[in-house]
Amino acid sequence: AVVDKEVDFANYFCTYSYLYHQKEMLCDRVRMDAYHSAVFRNPHHFRGKVVLDVGTGSGILAIWSAQAGARKVYAVEATNMAEHARELARANGVADVVEVIQGSMEDVVLPEKVDVIISEWMGYFLLRESMFDSVICARDRWLKPDGVMYPSHARMWLAPIRSGLGEKKLEDLDIAMHDWSLFVEDTESYYGVNMNVLTKAYRAEHEKYYLKSAIWNNLHPNQVIGQAAVIKEIDCLTATVDEIQEVRAQVTMPIKLDMTRLAALAGWFDVHFRGSKQNPGTQEVELSTAPDENGGTHWGQQVFLLTPPLRVNEGDNVKVSFTMVRSKENHRLMDLEFTYELHESSGKQLPAITTKIYLE
Amino acid sequence: AVVDKEVDFANYFCTYSYLYHQKEMLCDRVRMDAYHSAVFRNPHHFRGKVVLDVGTGSGILAIWSAQAGARKVYAVEATNMAEHARELARANGVADVVEVIQGSMEDVVLPEKVDVIISEWMGYFLLRESMFDSVICARDRWLKPDGVMYPSHARMWLAPIRSGLGEKKLEDLDIAMHDWSLFVEDTESYYGVNMNVLTKAYRAEHEKYYLKSAIWNNLHPNQVIGQAAVIKEIDCLTATVDEIQEVRAQVTMPIKLDMTRLAALAGWFDVHFRGSKQNPGTQEVELSTAPDENGGTHWGQQVFLLTPPLRVNEGDNVKVSFTMVRSKENHRLMDLEFTYELHESSGKQLPAITTKIYLE
Ligand SMILES: Nc1ncnc2c1ncn2[C@@H]1O[C@H](CSCC[C@H](N)C(=O)O)[C@@H](O)[C@H]1O
Numbered sequence: 001a002v003v004d005k006e007v008d009f010a011n012y013f014c015t016y017s018y019l020y021h022q023k024e025m026l027c028d029r030v031r032m033d034a035y036h037s038a039v040f041r042n043p044h045h046f047r048g049k050v051v052l053d054v055g056t057g058s059g060i061l062a063i064w065s066a067q068a069g070a071r072k073v074y075a076v077e078a079t080n081m082a083e084h085a086r087e088l089a090r091a092n093g094v095a096d097v098v099e100v101i102q103g104s105m106e107d108v109v110l111p112e113k114v115d116v117i118i119s120e121w122m123g124y125f126l127l128r129e130s131m132f133d134s135v136i137c138a139r140d141r142w143l144k145p146d147g148v149m150y151p152s153h154a155r156m157w158l159a160p161i162r163s164g165l166g167e168k169k170l171e172d173l174d175i176a177m178h179d180w181s182l183f184v185e186d187t188e189s190y191y192g193v194n195m196n197v198l199t200k201a202y203r204a205e206h207e208k209y210y211l212k213s214a215i216w217n218n219l220h221p222n223q224v225i226g227q228a229a230v231i232k233e234i235d236c237l238t239a240t241v242d243e244i245q246e247v248r249a250q251v252t253m254p255i256k257l258d259m260t261r262l263a264a265l266a267g268w269f270d271v272h273f274r275g276s277k278q279n280p281g282t283q284e285v286e287l288s289t290a291p292d293e294n295g296g297t298h299w300g301q302q303v304f305l306l307t308p309p310l311r312v313n314e315g316d317n318v319k320v321s322f323t324m325v326r327s328k329e330n331h332r333l334m335d336l337e338f339t340y341e342l343h344e345s346s347g348k349q350l351p352a353i354t355t356k357i358y359l360e
Numbered sequence: 361a362v363v364d365k366e367v368d369f370a371n372y373f374c375t376y377s378y379l380y381h382q383k384e385m386l387c388d389r390v391r392m393d394a395y396h397s398a399v400f401r402n403p404h405h406f407r408g409k410v411v412l413d414v415g416t417g418s419g420i421l422a423i424w425s426a427q428a429g430a431r432k433v434y435a436v437e438a439t440n441m442a443e444h445a446r447e448l449a450r451a452n453g454v455a456d457v458v459e460v461i462q463g464s465m466e467d468v469v470l471p472e473k474v475d476v477i478i479s480e481w482m483g484y485f486l487l488r489e490s491m492f493d494s495v496i497c498a499r500d501r502w503l504k505p506d507g508v509m510y511p512s513h514a515r516m517w518l519a520p521i522r523s524g525l526g527e528k529k530l531e532d533l534d535i536a537m538h539d540w541s542l543f544v545e546d547t548e549s550y551y552g553v554n555m556n557v558l559t560k561a562y563r564a565e566h567e568k569y570y571l572k573s574a575i576w577n578n579l580h581p582n583q584v585i586g587q588a589a590v591i592k593e594i595d596c597l598t599a600t601v602d603e604i605q606e607v608r609a610q611v612t613m614p615i616k617l618d619m620t621r622l623a624a625l626a627g628w629f630d631v632h633f634r635g636s637k638q639n640p641g642t643q644e645v646e647l648s649t650a651p652d653e654n655g656g657t658h659w660g661q662q663v664f665l666l667t668p669p670l671r672v673n674e675g676d677n678v679k680v681s682f683t684m685v686r687s688k689e690n691h692r693l694m695d696l697e698f699t700y701e702l703h704e705s706s707g708k709q710l711p712a713i714t715t716k717i718y719l720e
């Protein structure tokens with residue numbers, strides 16, 4: 001699939017050219033604390049080093065890198081935000097260290113190789129936006145053989161959850177379909193055209209929207225009714241685009257709560273800052289987007305509704321086969337497929353159900 | 361300016377491929393009644409004739425044309441909605457007359473010239489979306505010399521209004537800027553980066569969004585405080601792209617209400633169905649999107665805030681110079697400029713003020 005760069009700009013990059021959007025990320029304390037700790041607790045990775053910030057946005061990670069003692073920071077940004085990053089570096093006294101380069105990472109040529117690549121490339125459920133592709137490209141071209149990646153590792157998680165979101169969405173769907181039926185009646189009686197032949201397509205469009213689209217949510221930890229499972233681990237130093245283009249996993253998640261309802265699966269991610277084997281960090285830093293009662297991150301979690309939900313009990317096992325591929329129309333969006341199967345503790349096994357979900 | 365077709369599809373056409381969006385238009389009674397009357401009160405324009413429906417969407421206008429007795433209707437639609445239009449024509453028994461062709465009007469080749477071009481091409485403030493370009497293209501290629509256009513005429517209107525929207529938006533802006541100042545403080549104290557250098561840019565971004573963007577609104581007629589003025593008249597049979605690419609007008613609008621406030625200008629449009637000079641309609645049909653106390657259309661009116669607003673009195677005159685050009689980045693969006701000048705009935709004349717507004 002060839003990517004039309006202009007379309008990609010219209011669809012994807014344009015939102016990043018607003019300070020409004022950059023600020024949303026800069027206000028995410030969990031995110032900020034993690035990157036801040038990662039940089040400032042590992043001065044040996046930065047002092048006197050050459051750093052590349054892939055997708056610098058407002059320039060924050062580049063400026064921190066400079067403050068931590070980097071000799072040089074290349075800060076690459078595709079959008080006009082580059083100009084603001086430049087101003088910000090200047091105003092914070094690091095203009096001599098931070099060199100902001102406006103352009104696609106894929107096209108940019110650096111004058112030297114770098115010791116560290118730092119980047120905040122994670123989208124919803126880790127891989128939405130497919131920005132890690134650009135980090136891989138940067139790494140393969142510009143990272144020294146003994147260089148380190150910030151973050152160094154990433155994981156995708158899946159967990160069984162209870163939630164009332166499904167009912168809410170079913171209700172919304174009902175309302176939409178009721179409204180449609182009134183519309184069909186009116187159009188027939190006022191305008192002499194019978195629209196009923198489109199009812200099926202209207203329902204399909206709305207089912208996709210309400211039931212088959214991943215729902216952003218900040219879950220409470222007590223909504224997680226079983227053991228979460230890692231469905232993908234990424235070593236940022238060695239991962240290839242091939243490895244992340246499709247994600248497949250089979251996991252079995254034990255239910256830990258009695259007499260409850262498996263209404264959905266939730267997906268989230270975490271990343272770790274560990275440096276590299278030869279050049280480890282002084283102290284591991286984690287950025288987790290798991291459900292957290294102290295408030296979450298701007299990524300929240302992604303809720304994938306299971307319709308119908310299943311009654312479950314402590315000791316039951318949910319077996320899930322998971323596939324995620326990139327959407328044909330837009331490589332930054334994902335098509336998910338879940339096959340879920342309940343193995344009750346009694347030994348009874350319910351027939352497998354398959355659901356498609358769009359992460360758009 | 362060359363238009364990238366793929367980008368145009370991503371930005372513009374994609375919304376029209378949803379039944380949800382087509383339904384919104386099909387539920388607009390004022391719009392539907394006008395087109396319905398136009399077709400069925402003028403059977404002599406349709407009976408036995410060849411019709412072209414530019415941008416058929418759900419197919420509604422094509423089906424009406426067939427029901428009114430057309431011999432053949434070519435229904436052209438760029439998006440996948442074409443498939444639904446085809447189904448709808450079939451289900452309503454006019455599949456033998458209505459031929460749905462999926463493609464850009466600009467690329468489509470018809471087997472014959474047509475007697476009538478019908479199209480619902482109007483965007484906000486008439487010309488947003490620039491779809492009339494496609495109608496002009498269709499007309500120049502496919503309309504017979506004595507053919508007729510549905511609608512046949514269009515007008516753009518401007519009027520002085522009172523409204524509390526400006527205060528609301530100023531408040532929103534204040535809140536956003538207050539929020540930003542807290543963010544600047546926090547980012548400095550928690551993360552050691554001073555963001556203040558971006559304050560001006562943040563304000564500019566938000567002023568554009570809150571104050572300098574056209575605001576969709578369904579106004580009450582009593583909010584119109586003076587005489588509305590026609591700023592553009594289009595004869596759909598003869599108009600050229602050159603004529604609509606830029607709109608310039610100078611109008612003077614008398615204030616009709618005492619001791620009130622000129623808070624904004626409002627823009628709307630109407631279109632008429634008159635047939636042509638040689639082949640007039642039996643009865644003129646009008647579709648107006650002016651403020652209406654019986655509820656409006658899905659187009660509403662566009663509100664262009666004047667900041668600051670002006671105190672005005674009955675007998676004052678507001679002189680407005682108006683320019684509208686297409687936005688450089690997207691030819692379907694518009695950049696507006698207003699220079700307004702108050703001539704008080706006392707003879708006093710306030711200095712002219714110029715405001716830019718984006719119709720996005
Ligand atoms: N291939 C690419 N080349 C250059 N910039 C890219 C890119 N892909 C994504 N980006 C940019 O990467 C940024 C990701 S958001 C993160 C911004 C900043 N590093 C922060 O942590 O706050 C966006 O500004 C986006 O425009």
Ligand SMILES: Nc1ncnc2c1ncn2[C@@H]1O[C@H](CSCC[C@H](N)C(=O)O)[C@@H](O)[C@H]1O
Nearest residue numbers: 376415416417436437438463464465480494
């Ligand atoms: N150049 C072009 N070629 C083909 N279709 C076009 C077009 N420009 C706009 N359209 C289509 O024109 C439609 C305009 S909306 C009007 C739909 C329908 N005629 C109705 O009155 O309800 C959209 O469906 C859009 O996709």
